[in-house]
Amino acid sequence: MTEPASADPTGSIVDPGTLLTVSEHRMIVGLLSWLASLNRADQAHPRVRRWGLPALLVVFALPSLAKAAGGSGPGVPIVLALAIGFIVPLLWRERRPLPVFAVIAAVSVADIALGVMAGSNAARLVALYNVARLGTPAQLGFALAVGLPEAVATGLVVSADGPTSYLTQVPAMVTVMVVVTVAVTGLGLASRMARAYIAALEDRAVRLETERDQRARLAVAGERARIAREMHDILGHTLSVMVGLADGAAGLAETSPRRGADTLRIIAGSGRGALAELRRLLAVIRDDGEKPDDTPLAPQPGLADLDALLERVRGAGRTVTLHTEGDLGDLTPGVQLAVYRIVQEALTNTLKYAAPETAVTVALISDADVVHLTVEDTGPSAADPEHGGGRGLVGMRERAALYAGQITAGPNAQGGWTVRARLTPTAPAHSENRPA
Known part of the structure; x- marks a missing residue:
């Protein structure tokens, strides 16, 4: 029938x-x-x-x-x-x-x-x-x-x-x-x-409406879980370094006390950085259902990897320019990872929605205790990135919230799209700074 x-x-x-x-x-x-x-x-x-x-x-x-x-x-x-x-x-x-x-x-x-x-x-x-x-x-x-x-x-x-x-x-x-x-x-x-x-x-x-809210919550939960895994890798790498330095300092305690003291100071600085990352990690919800794998601990991408990222985008036909100001070398690995991922997601949106002939400008400025990041393309955009699923913007906002920052995204006067991020690396990550 x-x-x-x-x-x-x-x-x-x-x-x-x-x-x-x-x-x-x-x-x-x-x-x-x-x-x-x-x-x-x-x-x-x-x-x-x-x-x-x-x-x-x-x-x-x-x-x-x-x-x-x-x-x-x-x-x-x-x-x-x-x-x-x-x-x-x-x-x-x-x-x-x-x-x-x-x-x-x-x-x-x-x-x-x-x-x-x-x-x-x-x-x-x-x-x-x-x-x-x-x-x-x-x-x-x-x-x-x-x-x-x-x-x-x-x-x-x-x-x-x-x-x-x-x-x-x-x-x-x-x-x-x-x-x-x-x-x-x-x-x-x-x-x-x-x-x-x-x-x-x-x-x-x-x-x-209910399904949309559920998808948004799932996107937030998934992104927080991914951030937690990346932060775990950073902390694991830092703690491994500290263990190695502690072993060396133990051997130098009697033969070269001064060098041993310098090594202990390095350990103390690394420990303080690790504690700061742990405080931010407490605000991230980890996916308990996912089993840890056996891959070795390694640092996640940082500012040194931006050039390789931009080269891949240039290989896709876009013109990309990087402009930096200020002292970026003192940024912690967590801040560098957040900057890298925000740039990566913004460039991904450009590749998805902007025309092949668009030009992209990435500006990274470290001013006192604040890091300013701008990713701007000239368009024209074939679609609105905010209505393409929303997961990328959710991820960027989550990363910025880890460092008491914020993300703004929207069309610009050139017909393209602009993403602006403001991060405060030294500010404590409180739960109220996180998006609901």
Whole structure:
């Protein structure tokens, strides 16, 4: 058995506009929009929704009351009782659509039999609309089974008092009443479909928002885990050096005390640097599910590796210029790694989104206790890097946050993209500096 044409194997909502012609699409979208606007207005003014329509039907009953007061018809008490019978139940038309329809239909029988016509037909159509909109299919079938005969009877009563020929008036009036009844039923069903479709779209929007937040959290967690592994390598290398120096200092303690003291000072400096890296490492969440491998500990890329990185980008056809200022040699391995990775990610975005003829400028300035980094390309950009998944920018922000820094990224006046980073190597890495 083949699936219907509108089935979607991915389980996502199928846009009904893809199955319709342009004119049909516009008509249905217009109807759904109109029904949605009515629903929003109803939700915004619940008291107007509940009391407004019964108040309007009171106006319809006034001519019949005036006629009864003039001595025509069954009398004012009966007309008033009939009007109350089909107006008051409408206050509960949304909570109990079928019982309200049944009461109004019963009152309509008496109204039609007496020939009063005090607005019961309009009340019956309103009740039928709510059954179609809120009731079950069985309830709607019962309402139509009662409503259509009453519509025919109403047409007969109205046409009997008409000024034209009975033979031409009766079919026309009965047809009008039946068509109006069917049209109101269809409108109620369309309102039900509109509500279901809008609810499905809202549910899908919530699910997409949740999935986007989950992807962002996973990206942050994954990037923190990668930073933690890299910091582990740096600390392992530093501690290995310290162990070797300590062994040498132990041997020099007796033969060359001065050289031993110098070696101990080097160990102390290395230890202080390692402690600073450990403080930042505490703010990074490690992926406990990943087993450590047996690869030897080695320093991660630093500023000395920038030239090789830029050469690879030049090999891809881009023109890259590096400009440095200040004393960069005293930067710790962790800061150098953060700078290297930010430059690497920014250049990766350039390779992904910028045109082949773009030119890139990398500026690295060490000013007192602050490191300024700028990576700027001339574009033109084929897409917005911020909407390409977001993982690269998340990683750059995480690395900058390790050193109390920040990242800004956006289009520039040349039609390209600019990434600016500001790092403070000497500032302690507090948890509040990390992005949420």
